[in-house]
Amino acid sequence: MRYSHQREIISEIVHSTNSHPTADWVYGEVRRYIPNISLGTVYRNLKQLTDEGIIRTIYDGAVARYDWNRSPHDHLKCNVCGEMIDVQLPNDGLRRTVKDEYDFEVSDVEITLVGKCNKHA
Amino acid sequence: MRYSHQREIISEIVHSTNSHPTADWVYGEVRRYIPNISLGTVYRNLKQLTDEGIIRTIYDGAVARYDWNRSPHDHLKCNVCGEMIDVQLPNDGLRRTVKDEYDFEVSDVEITLVGKCNKHA
DNA sequence: GTATATGCAAACAATTTGCACGCCT
DNA sequence: AGGCGTGCAAATTGTTTGCATATAC
Numbered sequence: 001m002r003y004s005h006q007r008e009i010i011s012e013i014v015h016s017t018n019s020h021p022t023a024d025w026v027y028g029e030v031r032r033y034i035p036n037i038s039l040g041t042v043y044r045n046l047k048q049l050t051d052e053g054i055i056r057t058i059y060d061g062a063v064a065r066y067d068w069n070r071s072p073h074d075h076l077k078c079n080v081c082g083e084m085i086d087v088q089l090p091n092d093g094l095r096r097t098v099k100d101e102y103d104f105e106v107s108d109v110e111i112t113l114v115g116k117c118n119k120h121a
Numbered sequence: 122m123r124y125s126h127q128r129e130i131i132s133e134i135v136h137s138t139n140s141h142p143t144a145d146w147v148y149g150e151v152r153r154y155i156p157n158i159s160l161g162t163v164y165r166n167l168k169q170l171t172d173e174g175i176i177r178t179i180y181d182g183a184v185a186r187y188d189w190n191r192s193p194h195d196h197l198k199c200n201v202c203g204e205m206i207d208v209q210l211p212n213d214g215l216r217r218t219v220k221d222e223y224d225f226e227v228s229d230v231e232i233t234l235v236g237k238c239n240k241h242a
Numbered sequence: 243g244t245a246t247a248t249g250c251a252a253a254c255a256a257t258t259t260g261c262a263c264g265c266c267t
Numbered sequence: 268a269g270g271c272g273t274g275c276a277a278a279t280t281g282t283t284t285g286c287a288t289a290t291a292c
Contacts, residue, residue, distance in 0.1 A: 002266055002271055023256080038274045043257060045272090062183050062281080063256070076225050085225075089218060094210055094234065102208060103239035104197050112231045113215065118224035123246055123291055144281080159249045164282060166247090183256080184281070 001052060007045045009033050014046075014055050020065040020075075020084045060084065072109070078117035085117065122173060128166045130154050135167075135176050141186040141196075141205045181205070193230070199238035206238065 001007075013029045014021065021029075027042045046066055049055045056067045058075070069086055076085040091109045098104040122128075134150045135142065142150075148163045167187055170176045177188045181198070190207055197206040212230045219225040 004266080004272055006273075036274075038276095040258075040275075041273060044259095047258095059180060059182050061180055062185065064183065076219060076223060078225075079228065085223070087219065087223060089215055093214060094232065097210060098197060098208065098234055102197060102206070103242070104199075104206075104234065105237040106234045107200065107237070108235040110231075110233045110235065111215065113219055113225065113227045114229040114231065116226040116228070121224070125247055125291080127248075157249075159251095161250075161283075162248060165284095168283090 001048065004045075006030070006034055006037055006041055007048065010042060010045045011049055011054060014049070014066050015068040018086065020058065020060070020067050022063055022065055026066065074109075074111040074113070076117065077112055077114045078120070079114060080116055080120045083117060122169065125166075127151070127155055127158055127162055128169065131163060131166045132170055132175060135170070135187050136189040139207065141179065141181070141188050143184055143186055147187065195230075195232040195234070197238065198233055198235045199241070200235060201237055201241045204238060 009030055010026060013026055019025075023039070023043055023046055026046065027037075027039050030037050030042060046055070046057070046064075050057045050066075053070065056070055058065050058067055060077070065084070067086075072088075073086050074089045076087055077083075078085070089111055091111065094109065095106050098106060130151055131147060134147055140146075144160070144164055144167055147167065148158075148160050151158050151163060167176070167178070167185075171178045171187075174191065177191055179186050179188055179196070186205070188207075193209075194207050195210045197208055198204075199206070210232055212232065215230065216227045219227060
C-alpha cells in the first residue's frame with residue numbers, strides 16, 4: 001500500500017478516539033486538516049485500512065463504525081448515552097458449547113450487550 | 122392493527138422459514154401470491170410486525186433480516202454456506218461479569234458466533 | 243363514514259464506483 | 268514513467284415516505 005497523506009490522517013483520527021466513529025464523523029474530522037477531501041476517499045481508505053487489518057469495521061444496526069482496537073473484544077452498548085464500550089469477555093464456554101452441541105467450528109465471536117452503563121445508575 | 126391480506130401473507134412467509142430472510146427475499150416470495158404488491162408495503166409490514174412483537178429484526182452486517190423466533194436466542198453464522206442457525210446459549214456468566222466488573226445493567230444480549238457449520242466438516 | 247393500508251414513485255441515507263487528473267516511488 | 272490515490276459526480280443498494288386511491292370495520 002503506497003503512502004498517502006489522506007490515509008495517514010484518517011488512520012490517526014480513528015486511532016485517536018474510543019467512540020467507534022461512523023464514516024461521516026471521520027469525514028467531518030478529516031476536513032479540519034484536509035478541507036477538500038472527498039467522502040469517497042474516506043470510505044475507500046477506511047475499507048483499505050480494514051482490509052490491511054489496521055482497523056476493524058463493526059456494524060451498529062445498519063451503519064458501519066470503525067474501531068482501531070484490533071484485539072478480539074466485545075461491546076457494551078448503552079441505550080441511554082449511546083456509547084459503545086470495549087470490553088473483553090470470556091468466551092471459552094460459548095466456544096465449547098457450540099463445538100460440543102452443534103459441531104460448529106468457531107472462528108469469530110461477536111458479543112454485544114445492550115443496556116445501561118454505570119453513568120446512569 | 123387492522124387486518125390486511127398482504128400483512129397476513131408476509132407474516133406467514135416469515136414464519137415459514139428458518140433462513141432469516143431479507144426484505145427483498147420476502148418480497149419475491151409474496152409476489153407469488155400477490156403479484157402486484159409493492160416493496161414499500163413489504164417494508165411497512167415487516168416494520169409493523171416488528172413493532173407489534175410478532176417478528177424480530179436482526180442485522181447481518183448492514184442488511185436487515187427478519188426472524189419469526191421471538192424467544193431470546195443467539196446465532197451461528199456459517200461462513201461457508203451463509204446459513205444462520207438459531208441457538209440458545211447460556212449467558213448468565215456474561216451478565217454477571219459485566220454487572221460485577223463494569224456495573225453495566227444488561228437488558229439485551231446479542232451473540233453471533235461466526236465459523237463453519239457441521240455440514241462442512 | 244372514517245381511519246388505516248396499499249401501490250406507485252420519488253426521496254433518502256449509506257456506500258460504491260467510473261473517470262480524468264495528480265502524486266508517490 | 269507507471270500506477271496507485273484523489274476529487275468529483277453519478278450510480279447503487281437498502282429503506283422510507285408522500286400522495287391519491289382502496290379497503291377493513
